[in-house]
Amino acid sequence: MLFTSNHAEAFQIPSGKSALTASPEKYYNEALAEKDAGDLPAASLALRRALVLDPTLAVAQQELQKVLSKMELPMESSWQQKLASRYAPEKITFVGTVIGWSTTVALIVIFFLQILPSTKKPKRWRLFFLVLFFCLVGHAISVLGVIIDPRLHARYEVVLLPKPDSKAALEHQPDRPATTPLRATPADAASVLAQLPTGSCLILLSQHGVWSYVRTATGQEGWIASGSLEFLIPKN
């Protein structure tokens, strides 16, 4: 959410392939602008989006860590994120695919051309098993690349970003509520299970009208107003 004209002009949504592609650098720049404007939750959302697009963007990782520290929120880290931050998942998937399929073709040729007709030539068997090994490793690498890709999970992830109240918005103040209640049932009067800090990353389990059923990082599940959530992958 941008509040000043400077921020708005700094980051325009790319045209053309806008629905399919986006620039992580643009989101990073947007995050810096939001941070300058004092809207740390919005900055954290932009940084998370930058890292979804390019998990190897080191500056975005460092900036997100700083922003979350200021917001007193823990930085989520899993082995997938750690691996993806070092090796681009897309590259891993591509390399695995090339190795896997090329060795698959080689295996087919070896098998049908009867290059290994007898046990008299052990070298050929060694070759067969070597190719088989690379075939399995290649496909495993491509699957690993897909698994660690943050985009695979990001479609179900939302960031808690409640809108500032109307008065603050009119005054271009990016003050958002510090916390939002997580409720036991989808009703304003329902009992409050927890107060979730703004900027928290949640998993969206289902959506029913103006209420969304979410799971927090600690595994707690409950209802939250849909209007206070922003999808990690923007819905164009």
Added chain:
Amino acid sequence: MKYALLITFFFASFCRAASPSVNATATLSRNRVAAGEVVQLDVKVTGAQQADVPPEIAAAGLQIKLTGQSSQVQMINFKVSSSVIYSYIVVPLKTGNLTIPPVTVRAEGQILKTTPLQLAVISSGTAAPNAPPQQVSPMGPGPTASSSRIANQRSNNVDRDRLGFAEIVIPKKKFYVGEVVPVEIRFYVDAHYGFSTMGPPNFGGEGVLTDRFKDPEQSREERNNCIYTVATFRALFAAVKTGVLDLPPATLDIAVAIPEAIPAGIDPDLFSRLMGGRSPLVREHKMTLKTSATHCEVMPLPAEGHPADFSGAIGQFRLEGSVAPQKVDQGDPVTLSLKLSGQGNFQALKGPQLKERQGWRTYPPAEHFEGSDVFGWRGVKTFDTTMIAQQAVAATPGSSFSYFDPVATKYITLTTKPLPLEITNATPAPTPTATAASAAGGASAPPSPVAAKSITGERLEKMTQHFWEDPLHQKEWVLTWLAFFCGAVALIGIFAGRAYAQRTRSPRDQERQYFQQQLLELEDTELDDETFYNKAAECAEYLIKQDASRLTELEEILRRRDEVNYGARKTFFKTEERQRILEVLTENREKN
């Protein structure tokens, strides 16, 4: 033959087992009744599925009529047993000790007699204290001509004062302010009558905080020779002020279903059958069950030895701590789990306090309670605190928790030691000297590895475009994968087709292909003489087999092969000869 004998033996033994001895027994539902009440007499015939019994039994001062029968067949360990029960309704016509004579039963060709039974009939104004309860409930779906009669009788004899009562169980009458005490309230209702509760029990009073009552536990209990249905409600309560505490009686509103008398002139058996075997008429009787009042003494917590971190925990607790993971990078969160187990006021419990938190950023703990009893009085409460190391630290903070033990009547403080863990890629903790140097504008300390590689804060100029969709959802990736997959399948298909065609070719075709292959190999000039003539001879033999008239023309090749293989001296062959043989074979192939 052997198997036939075995099978015969098996069936013989089975039939033998299936026809046990027949006997008959008689039992009374009650052996002591008030005048005007009825009892049920059951004649059970075991070992038979059918028996002849008298429809009426003549007895002095009693009217005994057959009302129905039920049968049962059981098979346990291939042993079949059957029984049939004939139910009689016994109506006393006078008071005194009356005798039910032996009942004569004819079953499986045998004549059996039951033992005589005694029935004490007392005047209706006298209670029957030692009388066992009726087994037939007026609310139940029982058989039920007799039960309807009994219900009819019961409706006239309901002692509303004996329908139910209540008791309260509080384990101790002297406790501390804020201490939670389990309370158990039992409501007893005569088991002969169905009942339903009309809301939760009312319990408590001024100066008492009561937890919500859990769903009641239902059981049966005998009191004063009467079976009662017991609804037990449990909860925790705590006193909030000191002094004498007068707890008013706990009450529960219930509705008891009492069978109504059948109007005169209507046959109760017929009425019961029309109602599907259930008690014909039932009336709801609302009543309130009440316990006695309870007096307790609430003591104040002692002021002596009051720890600074005491937050109102009263009970008996144990504290354990653990941390996971034990090896992390700086900036990664770790979770310090502090488990408080024991018994006490878990609901109002605040977590242990962390000590020596320098170098850590901590967040409010997540609480989780697992009760080990129905009250929630005993159990384990876990406080998971997420923490992030801000600098090189070797251990987590320690923790302390203070509570008041009402048994030991003193405050106790539990502590956990700092738990060791390893922080990797850590930024060294800032030293006072470095800070001073920096403040004075002098040479600053060398930047940390994290700071050195950090170029954050500057806007990026070079823009790249990335897909929002992951490979599994990208059309291009999916198509590429499919193309590879289809290519592999096509390759397998081509090769498999070729292999199949090769295998299914006729022997003649296979021979021809072999001949063509040999002929091709003969063109290799590097073949030695022996191999060349062997292959040439094979080709010649194939051609002769195809057409015997070629024998003369090709015989020379066979002769030369033999000469090479079996000749005693070394023969030299000219290249021209090999060329000529090849030409002859090629010509003949074309003729073929």
